[in-house]
Amino acid sequence: xxxxxxxxxxxxxxxxxxxxxxxxxxxxxxxxxxxxxxxxxxxxxxxxxxxxxxxxxxxxxxxxxxxxxxxxxxxxxxxxxxxxxxxxxxxxxxxxxxxxxxxxxxxxxxxxxxxxxxxxxxxxxxxxxxxxxxxxxxxxxxxxxxxxxxxxxxxxxxxxxxxxxxxxxxxxxxxxxxxxxxxxxxxxxxxxxxxxxxxxxxxxxxxxxxxxxxxxxxxxxxxxxxxxxxxxxxxxxxxxxxxxxxxxxxxxxxxxxxxxxxxxxxxxxxxxxxxxxxxxxxxxxxxxxxxxx
Amino acid sequence: xxxxxxxxxxxxxxxxxxxxxxxxxxxxxxxxxxxxxxxxxxxxxxxxxxxxxxxxxxxxxxxxxxxxxxxxxxxxxxxxxxxxxxxxxxxxxxxxxxxxxxxxxxxxxxxxxxxxxxxxxxxxxxxxxxxxxxxxxxxxxxxxxxxxxxxxxxxxxxxxxxxxxxxxxxxxxxxxxxxxxxxxxxxxxxxxxxxxxxxxxxxxxxxxxxxxxxxxxxxxxxxxxxxxxxxxxxxxxxxxxxxxxxxxxxxxxxxxxxxxxxxxxxxxxxxxxxxxxxxx
Amino acid sequence: xxxxxxxxxxxxxxxxxxxxxxxxxxxxxxxxxxxxxxxxxxxxxxxxxxxxxxxxxxxxxxxxxxxxxxxxxxxxxxxxxxxxxxxxxxxxxxxxxxxxxxxxxxxxxxxxxxxxxxxxxxxxxxxxxxxxxxxxxxxxxxxxxxxxxxxxxxxxxxxxxxxxxxxxxxxxxxxxxxxxxxxxxxxxxxxxxxxxxxxxxxxxxxxxxxxxxxxxxxxxxxxxxxxxxxxxxxxxxxxxxxxxxxxxxxxxxxxxxxxxxxxxxxxxxxxxxxxxxxxxxxxxxxxxxxxxxxxxxxxxxxxxxxxx
Numbered sequence: 001x002x003x004x005x006x007x008x009x010x011x012x013x014x015x016x017x018x019x020x021x022x023x024x025x026x027x028x029x030x031x032x033x034x035x036x037x038x039x040x041x042x043x044x045x046x047x048x049x050x051x052x053x054x055x056x057x058x059x060x061x062x063x064x065x066x067x068x069x070x071x072x073x074x075x076x077x078x079x080x081x082x083x084x085x086x087x088x089x090x091x092x093x094x095x096x097x098x099x100x101x102x103x104x105x106x107x108x109x110x111x112x113x114x115x116x117x118x119x120x121x122x123x124x125x126x127x128x129x130x131x132x133x134x135x136x137x138x139x140x141x142x143x144x145x146x147x148x149x150x151x152x153x154x155x156x157x158x159x160x161x162x163x164x165x166x167x168x169x170x171x172x173x174x175x176x177x178x179x180x181x182x183x184x185x186x187x188x189x190x191x192x193x194x195x196x197x198x199x200x201x202x203x204x205x206x207x208x209x210x211x212x213x214x215x216x217x218x219x220x221x222x223x224x225x226x227x228x229x230x231x232x233x234x235x236x237x238x239x240x241x242x243x244x245x246x247x248x249x250x251x252x253x254x255x256x257x258x259x260x261x262x263x264x265x266x267x268x269x270x271x272x273x274x275x276x277x278x279x280x281x282x283x284x285x286x287x288x289x290x291x292x293x
Numbered sequence: 294x295x296x297x298x299x300x301x302x303x304x305x306x307x308x309x310x311x312x313x314x315x316x317x318x319x320x321x322x323x324x325x326x327x328x329x330x331x332x333x334x335x336x337x338x339x340x341x342x343x344x345x346x347x348x349x350x351x352x353x354x355x356x357x358x359x360x361x362x363x364x365x366x367x368x369x370x371x372x373x374x375x376x377x378x379x380x381x382x383x384x385x386x387x388x389x390x391x392x393x394x395x396x397x398x399x400x401x402x403x404x405x406x407x408x409x410x411x412x413x414x415x416x417x418x419x420x421x422x423x424x425x426x427x428x429x430x431x432x433x434x435x436x437x438x439x440x441x442x443x444x445x446x447x448x449x450x451x452x453x454x455x456x457x458x459x460x461x462x463x464x465x466x467x468x469x470x471x472x473x474x475x476x477x478x479x480x481x482x483x484x485x486x487x488x489x490x491x492x493x494x495x496x497x498x499x500x501x502x503x504x505x506x507x508x509x510x511x512x513x514x515x516x517x518x519x520x521x522x523x524x525x526x527x528x529x530x531x532x533x534x535x536x537x538x539x540x541x542x543x544x545x546x547x548x549x550x551x552x553x554x555x556x557x558x559x560x561x562x563x564x565x566x567x568x569x570x571x572x573x
Numbered sequence: 574x575x576x577x578x579x580x581x582x583x584x585x586x587x588x589x590x591x592x593x594x595x596x597x598x599x600x601x602x603x604x605x606x607x608x609x610x611x612x613x614x615x616x617x618x619x620x621x622x623x624x625x626x627x628x629x630x631x632x633x634x635x636x637x638x639x640x641x642x643x644x645x646x647x648x649x650x651x652x653x654x655x656x657x658x659x660x661x662x663x664x665x666x667x668x669x670x671x672x673x674x675x676x677x678x679x680x681x682x683x684x685x686x687x688x689x690x691x692x693x694x695x696x697x698x699x700x701x702x703x704x705x706x707x708x709x710x711x712x713x714x715x716x717x718x719x720x721x722x723x724x725x726x727x728x729x730x731x732x733x734x735x736x737x738x739x740x741x742x743x744x745x746x747x748x749x750x751x752x753x754x755x756x757x758x759x760x761x762x763x764x765x766x767x768x769x770x771x772x773x774x775x776x777x778x779x780x781x782x783x784x785x786x787x788x789x790x791x792x793x794x795x796x797x798x799x800x801x802x803x804x805x806x807x808x809x810x811x812x813x814x815x816x817x818x819x820x821x822x823x824x825x826x827x828x829x830x831x832x833x834x835x836x837x838x839x840x841x842x843x844x845x846x847x848x849x850x851x852x853x854x855x856x857x858x859x860x861x862x863x864x865x866x867x868x869x870x871x872x873x874x875x876x877x878x879x880x881x
Contacts, residue, residue, distance in 0.1 A: 053501070060505045078501045079493065086489055188484045192383055195492050203500060204375055208354045233357055314717075316643030317673040325672035332665030333658055334697075396656040397666075399623060400713055403650045404673045406622040406639040571624035 020108045022117070028107075029117040032100075033125055038090055043129040046083030046170070050076040051136030058144035069145035069152050070159055074166055074249035076137050081245070083133075084126050084174035085198060089190045091122055092181020092283075101292050111287045115182055119280065122178050123171055130170035134163055158251035165265045169248040172272050173198065176241060179279035183286060202242040208233050234260035244271035317405045319413065325404075326414035329397075330388060330422060339387070340426045343380025347373035348433035355441030366449035367459040369438050370431065371525040374463060377430050378495060378522070381423050381471035386487040388419050389478020389563070398572045408567050412479055416472060416560065423471030427464040455528035455545070462524030462549070469521050469552040470495055476556055479563035494518045494555070511540030515547075518555040523548030574599055574752050575620060575721060580629035582615050582776075589615040591776035592629070597754045597769075599720070602747045604767030604784070605756040608865050612776040613756045614652065617723055620754075621650050633721055645674045649714030649722045655706060656713075659699025663690055663709050666698060670713055680716065688712040689738070703730030711739070721752040728762055740766045760858040764788070770857070774865045787860045794855030797828040797836045803845040810843040811836065824848070 020028075033039055054076030061067055095101040108114050138154065145152045154163060177194050184190040237243040238260045247268025255262065263271065330336055350373035358364055392398040392411075405411050435449070442448050451457045473495065477487040499519035502510040514520070520543060523531060528545070535542040543551065575597040582590040590612040597603035607613050618624045620631040622638035631638070634647050641647045657666050667681045685694045688708040693701065698709060707730050714722055724743070728736045743753050743766050757763050763770065763784075770787055772780040780787055788794060801807050801824055808818045808826055816831040828836055833852050840847045 057505050060507050060510060075501075075504065078504065079497060082489060082493065082497070086485060090485060188383065188387065188488070191485055191488055192379065195488070196379060199492065199497055199500075200375055200379055203496065204350055204354070207372065207375070208357045314643050314646040315675060316641070316646070318675070321673050321675050325669040328665060328669040328672055329658070329661070332662065332669065333660040335660050391658055395658040396653055397658050399618075399652050399656040400650070400666075400670055402623060403621045403648075403652075404645045404670055406641065406644050571618075573623075 020113070022113050025108055025113045026117040026120055029114065029121040030124070033091060033118075033121045036094075039087055039125060042083050042087040042090075043125070043132075046080045046087075046129055047132045047136050049083065050080035050133035051140045052076070053079050054137040054140030055143065058141040062144035062147055067144075067148055067150070069141040069148075069150055070154075070162070070251075072141050072144070073137055073159075073162060076140060077133070077166060077169065077249055080133055081170065081173055081198070082195075084129065084170045085177040085194050086191065087126070088122060088174040088177020088179075089181040089187060089194050090177075091118065092178040092183075093185055093187045093190050094181070096185035096292070097187055105292050111292075112284050115280070115284055115287055118178060118182070119175060122174055126171045126174035127167070129174075130167040133170060134166045137166065138163075158253050161265060162249070162251050165248040165250075165269065168269060169245055172248075172269070172276060173245060175276045176272070176279065179276055179283055182283035183279055197240065198242040198245060200242075201240045202237060202246065205233055205237040205240065205243065231260075238263055238268065239271055241272055241275045244268040244275070248272065317407075317410060319410050322405055322410040323414040323417055326411065326418045327421075330418045333391070336384065336387065336422070339380060339384050340422065340429075343377055343384070343426055344430045344433050346380060347377040347430035348437040349373070350376045351434035352437035352441070355438040355446050358441060358446035360445055360447065364447065365453055365456065365459075365527050365529065366442060366447045367453065367456040367525075367527050368530065369442060369446045370434050370449055371459055371463045373430065373434050374466065374522060374525050375496070377427060377463070377467050378470040379492075381426060381467050382474040382491045382495060383488060384422065384426070385419050385471040385474025385476075386478040386484050386491060388415055388422075389475040389480075390482055390484045390487055393482040393573065394484060396573075402572050408572075409564055412560070412564055412567055415475060415479070419471050419475045420468050423468040424464060426471075427467035430467070431460060431463050453527055453529075455526070455531065458545070459525050459527045462526075465549060466521040466524040466552065469549070469556055470518070472556045473518055473552065473559065476559035476563050480559055480566055495521075506537075506539065508539045511538045513540075514538075515540045515543055516551060518552045520548035521552030574632075574634055575603075575723070575754055576630075576632045576635075577616065577620065578630050578632075580616065580619060580631055581627045582612070582619055582624065583627045589776055590619070590626075590773075593773060593776065593778055594629075595771045595778060595781045597721075597752050597771075599752045600747055600750045601768045602743050602753045602755060602766055604763040604770040605754055605773075606758075606760075606763065606770055606861060606865075607756075607773040607779075611773050611865075613773065614725060615776075616773070617650075617652060617725055617754070617756070620723060621648065621652070623652075643674055643717070645670065645676070645717030645719065647717075647719055647721060649717060649719040651710035651714040651723070651727060652725045653710070657698040657701075657706065657709060660697055662695050663698055663701070663705075663712075664694040666709065667712060667716060671716055674717060676716060680718075684712040684715045687715065704732055704735055707731055708735070711742075719751070722746060722754070724753070724755045726757055727755060728757060728759060736762065760856070760861055764857040772861060772864050779864045780860075784857060787864075788855045788857055791855030791860035791863060793853045793859060795829065796853040797831065797833045798825060798849070798851055798853050799828060799836050799840070799847060800825045800849035801840065801845045801847050803843070806843045807840055807845040810839045810845075814839055827853075 054072060057075035058069060058072035061072060095104055104114055105111055142152060154160065180194050181190040184193065238247060245268065247263055248265050250265055252264050351370060354372045355369050358369055392401050401411055402408055438446065449456070474487060474491050477491050478484065481487045481490065495518050498517050499514055502514045515538065523534065523543060526534065531545060535544070578594050580590050580593045581588065593616060605613055615624065619626050620633060620638060633641065638644060638648065664681065664685065667684065668678065671681050685691055688711050690705070690708050690712055693705055698706065701709065707727065711724065711727055714724060728739050731739060740762065743755060747753050747768070755767065767784055769783050770780065771778070799807070804820060804824045804826055808820060811818050811828055811831065814831055814835060817829045819827040821827055833850065837847065837850060
């Protein structure tokens with residue numbers, strides 16, 4: 001088996017001896033992503049949760065006098081957002097956790113193309129998931145709308161922007177998770193950080209801004225300011241990744257949260273994208289400068 | 294049979310090991326689990342990080358409390374609970390899953406084949422670690438908010454009905470969240486799964502449902518483990534919460550009962566899985 | 574003493590172990606052999622109670638593992654060298670194991686010294702080399718001074734010194750009357766240190782015999798090799814005596830069915846000059862490859878041809 005097979009092998013190798021081009025790395029990362037079971041499970045759960053929670057929420061508020069079905073459209077994403085976030089963390093940290101990174105980075109010694117390819121593959125996968133989750137959310141509000149005889153029109157007013165914002169919201173959160181995973185390289189710390197900045201931080205800031213959440217006595221609260229000035233807390237809230245992300249799922253005409261500068265969904269998206277970029281650059285720097293175990 | 298000669302040697306063998314060679318007792322398993330918990334540096338860092346994050350949050354929130362907020366001094370001290378419960382959830386989940394993720398389960402359950410004493414010991418050591426962490430976090434929060442309480446924020450007055458209970462409740466609710474994390478970890482055996490589930494049950498679910506107040510959602514909210522956070526509220530705050538809800542009124546200790554029941558149920562499920570299922 | 578009886582373990586539709594029966598006796602090193610995926614590790618895991626059998630039983634010291642009053646004293650187990658939290662030091666890992674059975678720190682230090690881990694005892698196990706991890710695993714198995722040891726691939730990743738050490742260790746343990754069940758892919762190693770071998774393939778028992786018996790089963794075993802100046806008359810003479818003769822190159826004959834003495838006598842009868850005469854001995858490796866030839870789950874096309 002030595003002499004006989006050695007000759008054809010050398011012949012085969014001489015035909016194409018080019019190394020890892022960027023396209024090949026992207027193809028490899030895509031294969032790695034879709035060949036795991038967890039992305040498919042996470043995507044399925046994300047879509048299902050988006051649809052079901054939106055449906056339940058729309059049903060619950062369909063009795064309100066001023067019920068607007070489109071107002072309930074993004075309610076399911078409050079829970080469904082965890083899906084892409086976790087998926088991103090698992091993919092970003094997964095290579096390092098399992099030791100697969102040793103294989104990957106011996107194949108692509110320049111390393112950073114792998115990170116970029118992971119971002120592209122994850123964005124594509126998350127985009128499909130996000131479109132399906134948004135479609136599920138739309139389906140979720142239809143029964144409540146029908147029960148009130150309200151037609152759902154996705155093409156008028158702020159709604160196309162809202163739908164687009166919902167899709168991008170899920171995609172960018174997946175990338176934030178990926179970036180944190182790639183930076184921290186370990187699942188638990190990355191996951192805790194992601195959950196902290198996206199879910200906990202807004203709650204903390206909201207608690208600070210809203211005495212009622214802290215359980216204050218209503219009569220002792222001063223009347224709400226008629227002119228909500230921009231406060232430090234409000235500014236911090238919309239500049240935090242979680243707060244900025246939430247802006248993306250609001251209508252452009254919704255106006256700012258109390259005490260916050262009016263960034264609107266586009267501004268929120270830009271703030272979140274800036275966060276993702278910062279973390280990705282940090283991950284890339286770590287990838288270049290530090291050893292891979 | 295080539296075994297004849299060695300078998301004869303075996304018969305002559307003098308008994309080895311001088312003292313009594315007894316097996317795993319609950320006390321010994323407890324000591325072993327304590328060693329396992331304290332010998333991983335990440336656990337200590339996590340506890341320290343939890344204390345710092347909790348006190349830091351309380352300090353930060355204390356800066357924004359104004360006298361006319363209607364908030365109590367105990368709220369100012371316990372306001373870092375959101376961060377404390379995240380840290381303790383992670384601690385519990387790590388203790389519950391690390392045997393399974395690192396393969397230590399093979400040595401652990403080969404040494405203690407009955408398995409349940411291990412889970413029991415993990416509950417005990419996690420409770421102790423969470424208790425210590427929560428007390429330190431509370432103390433640190435108290436010190437961190439001293440300046441705020443001296444300024445605009447209300448002073449901590451233990452004469453306020455329920456104020457001292459709220460401080461005790463902070464510790465109790467923290468321990469409960471850690472045990473919930475442990476139980477979820479032991480049940481799901483993967484840290485990411487346990488953390489996400491724990492976060493949804495203990496924090497996110499409540500926030501989500503709060504956006505849609507109603508009889509059904511308020512009832513579900515009351516029955517989620519996040520009700521445990523009620524333990525950190527004084528009487529006045531609890532009265533406000535009970536007045537606002539359209540679901541069941543949990544009163545003073547109801548939230549603690551709910552989270553305690555969750556811990557027991559999930560621990561039961563984890564014990565069942567541990568007994569019935571293979572260990573990898 | 575390890576008694577496995579009619580043991581079957583299924584995962585869904587795949588059967589990992591299929592009606593396996595064998596016994597590992599005290600004072601004996603029992604080698605446990607089989608191709609990848611043959612069910613060796615599954616069997617070992619069932620024996621130590623990590624997995625429950627679909628049917629059949631596995632007993633250690635006459636009891637189900639889970640019923641042992643002091644499992645660590647009864648059975649020392651090393652299933653996978655990576656069964657350690659990477660953030661924990663070797664010493665603390667062993668200490669936590671020891672504490673479950675009230676074993677003192679002195680014994681922990683003793684096994685650390687015995688396995689040559691002293692320099693690394695207070696380093697985190699995550700930074701260990703494969704060989705160090707292996708020594709830590711063996712240290713854990715020795716901790717309870719058990720009468721039975723189950724070692725899965727103990728020499729994996731060890732340097733030559735380490736391999737020699739493990740060989741002497743298991744021989745000594747068996748000489749003290751302990752039961753040692755040892756799996757390995759290194760045939761030469763097993764031939765050197767095992768008394769008996771249990772060979773399985775696709776979850777079924779292929780052989781359970783002493784190493785010598787298994788070696789004797791290999792095709793080459795017992796063949797007389799004779800090199801002579803006159804192969805043809807000698808071959809005729811031997812065929813007449815009822816032997817099977819296979820002519821080789823350079824005047825060499827491979828003869829089966831007669832003893833080496835008879836070949837010598839036959840050469841004298843026909844006047845052939847014998848240049849070389851001897852018995853071929855089989856090897857464990859050959860016997861193993863013949864036995865498992867049909868039972869290999871994964872194999873390369875080349876190796877399949879070579880094994881035949």
